[in-house]
Amino acid sequence: MITLTINDKKVQVEEGSTILEAAQKAGIYIPTLCYLEEINIMGACRLCVVEVEGAKTLQASCVTPAAEGMVVRTNTPFLRKARKAILELLLSDHPFECLTCIRSGNCELQKLAEEFNIREIPYHGEKSDFKPDTSTPSIIRDTNKCILCRRCISACSNVQRVGILYPNERGFKTFIGPPFGENLKDMPCALCGQCVLACPTGALHEKEDIDEVWKALEDPNKHVIVQTAPAIRVSVGEAMGMDPGSIVTGKMVAALRRLGFDRVFDTDFAADLTIMEEGHEFLDRLKNGGKLPLMTSCSPGWVKFCEHHYPDFLENISTCKSPQQMFGALAKTYYANKMRIDPKNIFVVSIMPCTAKKFECKRPEMTDSGYLDVDVSLTVREVAKMFKQAGINFDTLPEEEFDAPLGISTGAAAIFGATGGVMEAALRTVYEVVTGETLQNLDFEDVRGLKGVKEASVNLPGITVKVAVAHGLANARDLLDQLRSGEKEYHFIEIMACPGGCIGGGGQPIPTNTETRKRRIEAIYNVDKNMAIRKSHENPAIKKLYKEFLIKPLGHKSHELLHTEYYQ
Ligand code: HC0
Ligand code: SF4
Numbered sequence: 001m002i003t004l005t006i007n008d009k010k011v012q013v014e015e016g017s018t019i020l021e022a023a024q025k026a027g028i029y030i031p032t033l034c035y036l037e038e039i040n041i042m043g044a045c046r047l048c049v050v051e052v053e054g055a056k057t058l059q060a061s062c063v064t065p066a067a068e069g070m071v072v073r074t075n076t077p078f079l080r081k082a083r084k085a086i087l088e089l090l091l092s093d094h095p096f097e098c099l100t101c102i103r104s105g106n107c108e109l110q111k112l113a114e115e116f117n118i119r120e121i122p123y124h125g126e127k128s129d130f131k132p133d134t135s136t137p138s139i140i141r142d143t144n145k146c147i148l149c150r151r152c153i154s155a156c157s158n159v160q161r162v163g164i165l166y167p168n169e170r171g172f173k174t175f176i177g178p179p180f181g182e183n184l185k186d187m188p189c190a191l192c193g194q195c196v197l198a199c200p201t202g203a204l205h206e207k208e209d210i211d212e213v214w215k216a217l218e219d220p221n222k223h224v225i226v227q228t229a230p231a232i233r234v235s236v237g238e239a240m241g242m243d244p245g246s247i248v249t250g251k252m253v254a255a256l257r258r259l260g261f262d263r264v265f266d267t268d269f270a271a272d273l274t275i276m277e278e279g280h281e282f283l284d285r286l287k288n289g290g291k292l293p294l295m296t297s298c299s300p301g302w303v304k305f306c307e308h309h310y311p312d313f314l315e316n317i318s319t320c321k322s323p324q325q326m327f328g329a330l331a332k333t334y335y336a337n338k339m340r341i342d343p344k345n346i347f348v349v350s351i352m353p354c355t356a357k358k359f360e361c362k363r364p365e366m367t368d369s370g371y372l373d374v375d376v377s378l379t380v381r382e383v384a385k386m387f388k389q390a391g392i393n394f395d396t397l398p399e400e401e402f403d404a405p406l407g408i409s410t411g412a413a414a415i416f417g418a419t420g421g422v423m424e425a426a427l428r429t430v431y432e433v434v435t436g437e438t439l440q441n442l443d444f445e446d447v448r449g450l451k452g453v454k455e456a457s458v459n460l461p462g463i464t465v466k467v468a469v470a471h472g473l474a475n476a477r478d479l480l481d482q483l484r485s486g487e488k489e490y491h492f493i494e495i496m497a498c499p500g501g502c503i504g505g506g507g508q509p510i511p512t513n514t515e516t517r518k519r520r521i522e523a524i525y526n527v528d529k530n531m532a533i534r535k536s537h538e539n540p541a542i543k544k545l546y547k548e549f550l551i552k553p554l555g556h557k558s559h560e561l562l563h564t565e566y567y568q
Pocket of ligand 2: 139155156160163165188189190191192193195196
C-alpha cells in the first residue's frame with residue numbers, strides 16, 4: 001500500500017493506483033472528460049489536472065501514478081482557472097445546439113460547462129463544419145459535436161477490437177472517424193453502438209425513429225403492436241430515473257399501453273420459439289453431420305461482424321432469424337390470420353437495447369411475411385423519451401400483464417438478455433428433448449457471469465456436448481481465432497456483440513458500465529427465478545403455435561418464415 005496526502009487528507013491506496021483513483025477512494029471529486037473507467041485512460045483532455053508538490057507542471061490525475069509521500073491539491077484557484085480555460089477552449093469549437101441536441105440533459109460537456117459557471121466563451125474564431133454521417137440506419141456521427149476525447153476509439157479498438165475509428169488529419173483539422181472520412185456504411189462496422197455508449201456528447205448517437213412510431217400510433221388504419229426485448233425490462237426503469245437493475249416488466253407494459261399500442265407483446269415469446277428451432281437445428285446438425293460448432297444468430301452486431309471479419313464461419317451461424325425478426329414474421333402471418341387483419345395494416349415496433357437491431361430489421365432478408373417483418377426498432381433511450389413526451393409517471397403506474405398469445409413466455413427467454421442466457425436456455429431444452437428426463441438443476445452457472453469466454457460441457461446419451469460463450473467482439477475474436485487454429489473445439493457457441501450481452505447493448509441507458517451491467521444481469525436472473533415456467537419447450541403459447549400453424553420445429557412453415565442465410 002502507498003500513503004499520499006490529497007487536500008490535507010491521508011489516503012492509502014494499492015501500488016499502481018493513479019492519483020484520480022486515490023482521490024475517488026477518498027471521496028474527493030476531480031472533474032474528468034476523456035477518462036472512461038476501464039476503457040479510455042490517456043490524459044488527453046487535461047481537465048483532471050492537479051497540483052503535485054515538487055512537480056513543475058500540472059499533472060493529469062487519470063494517468064499519473066500515486067506515489068508514497070506525494071502531496072496533491074485538487075482544488076486551488078489556479079486549478080479552477082486552468083480547468084475553466086480548457087472547457088472554454090473546447091466550447092469555442094462546439095456548436096451551440098444544446099437545446100436541440102439528443103444528449104441535452106445527459107451530456108458530460110454540458111454538465112461541466114454548468115458546473116464551471118461558463119456563461120460566455122471568450123475565444124472566437126473558425127469553427128469546424130463537418131457534414132453529419134447519416135449513412136446507416138443505426139448510428140449517426142455528428143463530428144461537429146466531437147471533443148476529440150477518443151473514448152469511441154478505445155471502445156471500438158480495445159473493447160470490441162473492430163478498429164474502424166481513428167484520429168484523422170492534424171491540428172485544428174483533426175477529426176475522429178473512419179479513415180479518410182469514409183462513411184460508416186462503407187466500413188466493416190458491426191453497428192453495435194459501443195462507441196455511442198462511450199461518447200460524452202452528442203457526436204455519436206442512434207438514428208432516432210420516434211416520430212415514425214408516433215405517426216403509426218396516430219393512424220386510425222394501423223394496428224400497431226409492440227414487442228419488448230428480454231434485456232429492457234431491467235433497464236427501462238433506469239432510463240426513467242430508477243436504480244440500475246430495477247425490474248419494471250409490469251410498469252413497462254402499462255406505459256406502452258398508455259402510449260396507445262393496440263397490443264403489448266413480448267420478444268421473449270419469440271425467444272422461446274428460437275430455442276425450439278435452434279435447439280432442433282443443433283440436434284439435427286449433431287445427428288446428421290451438419291456444420292459444427294453451431295453458432296447463435298440472434299445478435300445482429302455479431303452477425304454483421306462475422307460477415308465482414310470472419311466470413312469463413314458464416315455456415316456455422318444458425319439459420320434461425322433472431323427473436324425480433326421471428327416475432328415480426330409471425331405477427332404479419334399467424335397473428336394477422338388469427339385476428340383477421342390485413343398484414344399491410346399491421347405495424348410492428350420493437351423496443352431493443354440495441355442499435356444494430358435498427359439495421360437488422362431493414363435487412364433485405366427480413367421480409368418473409370411479404371412485408372417488412374418489423375417496421376421500426378427503438379432503443380431503450382428512445383422509448384423512455386416517448387414515455388416522457390406522453391407525460392407518463394412511470395413510478396406510480398400499476399403492474400400490467402402482456403397480451404396473449406405473443407406475450408406469453410418463460411424464464412428461459414428472459415435470460416436471453418444476459419451473456420450466456422441463450423446457451424443456458426438452449427441447454428435446458430436440448431437436454432430434456434434428447435433424454436426425455438426432467439432436468440434437476442436448471443441453472444447452468446458455468447455459462448453465467450462477465451468472464452470474457454466461458455466454457456461448459458453437458459452429458460447427453462452417447463456424447464459430451466462442449467459449449468462456449470463469448471460476449472463483446474474482442475472476446476469473440478479470441479474464441480474464433482482459437483477455433484480457426486484448431487486450438488479449441490466445441491459443438492455449440494453463443495456469441496453476443498456487446499459486453500455483458502444485451503443488458504450492455506448500444507441502445508441501453510447512458511451510462512452503461514461494469515457496475516450497471518452487473519446489476520442488470522442480477523435482475524435478469526431474478527426475473528427467470530420468479531417465472532412460473534422456466535423452459536422454452538413448456539411455453540403453452542409456443543405449443544399452441546406449433547399445433548395450429550407451424551406443425552413442427554424446422555418444418556416447412558418454419559423454414560419459410562423463421563430461417564434465413566447470411567452473407568455479405
Ligand atoms: Fe437481445 Fe435477442 S436477447 S438479441 O440480446 O436472441 O437486442 O434483450 O431482443 O432478437 O430475444 C437484443 C436483448 C433481443 C433478439 C431476444 C436474441
Ligand atoms: Fe466500432 Fe461498434 Fe461503433 Fe461500429 S458501432 S464504430 S463497430 S464501436
